Amino acid sequence: MWSNEVDIQRIRSNIEGFGFCAVNGLFTESDLAESEKLIDELMHSSGRVVRKLRREMAENPPEEVWVQPELSRPAMLSTKLRKSPVFETCQTLAANLFEARAHYLFDHAIYKMPRTTATTPWHQDQAYLGEHVHSPSIHFWIPFQQVSEHNGAMRFATDQPGHLLPHGPAFASNPHLLAVSAPPTDFHSANLQRGGASLHTNLTLHGTGPNPSDEIRKAWVIHFGRHPAWHKRVMQLKARWKK
Template identity: 25%
Template sequence: MENMDMVNRVMSTEQKEFYKEYGFVQVDNILTKDEIAELTSYIEEAMSEQGSRSQKTSTPDMSYYRVLNQKVNVWRDHAGIARYTAHPLLAKVALELAEASGIRLFHDQALWKMPQDSKETPWHQDFPYWPMNDEIGSEGVNRTKTVSVWIPLDDVDETNGCMMFVPGSQKIGKLQGIDLVNPQNIFDEAKGTAIDTTKPVQVPLRKGSCTFHNGLTFHYAHANKTDKPRRVLAIIYMPDGTTYNGKAHIITDPLNLKQDEKLQGGMFPLLARR
């Protein structure tokens, strides 16, 4: 009951049904102004640190830096950020949307779009990049229950890098991962499906609001054309019991995991359960 009471304060039954049908949902005012201010100060500290436990995936001399100035597992650098990465309300919303018995952290990431010289994040799915075994449904298609929350620390719109989603795109299953620097057209793989003619939805947000999306939902972020960074904390959740597919990955490589081993323990803590 406590789980449902917390979730019902911020998300309606209609929003839950919207997520189930379309693979994403906007949730307004999930964090307070004070929480956003505190999280912003923490993440600014963590992004400026060198030699940390997080993994920095781009530097200013790399092409990917124009797409994203990114750090993964930022929670490992800063106890304050860890409080938000393990935030009980965010985790319980993810638990409800995933319709899982338990939800674990896969990782978090700070996602900066740097000012002026930025590129869009091309259309892609998240799940193909993650080293998780597929969750095959009865019709033979991946039906992953992985959920990401995307929390802007600045107001976002099309001028500084807000997101767009293709409603219902999670239903066509897993496609190939897209090269985010020299992207292929993901819609070429979707030809002949209902997604081929589905209009994308743009989602501007006020800071304190967020979106949740399924790991297979097509999404995109505009370039940042302003003179300030666009700052986001993203948190990726996976159902309890998710297993490793054995493929090399920045998160799992140092852990010496065996194929089909459960992703659990201190690096993948259980954040919410029924």
């Protein structure tokens, strides 16, 4: 478990220098298993709200077959998840990195099915907010199994731009997903043990590879910011008023 100032300084230094940090040993097995079970139940739920929040991220998937399903805001659907040790550990670590309160902004779960070629295109999370919303945030990518290049670990560009790059729709069949027009050729693969997580910022250029393994690659992603979620809306309104 992380607990000392040396760890905080190392994580902060890596994020500032490389745009990300891979940290093992953040969560206990029992805590991770609890969150995995809750998200599994939501991901497979047939409830009306879940059906609206679950969508396919893959390009041209077969009909009625999930390839890379995404469930938005599972923490908003489950009080147990919001109060889980995994969520609380991430929020506490984010607050330590900010040296201020860390506000929940967003979360989603992404499952890559076994023996599939679906990737998550290279992008910056800031692209989904636009150039006028400036709010520093830390994003935790939490796998529910050991991850490497062999099953869809996170990839981080070796050369991080430090500013928002132009983005466009990643796939014609899935216009919601955004991608940079010129993907990087060199990257770091954030290999992690079960119980670890990778951390990156809203401007970090990242993506994931395919999952040719025989098991589902499951990940929960949680965003925490220096400012509460309503701050984004205020900045969007201010940008409109200036036009």
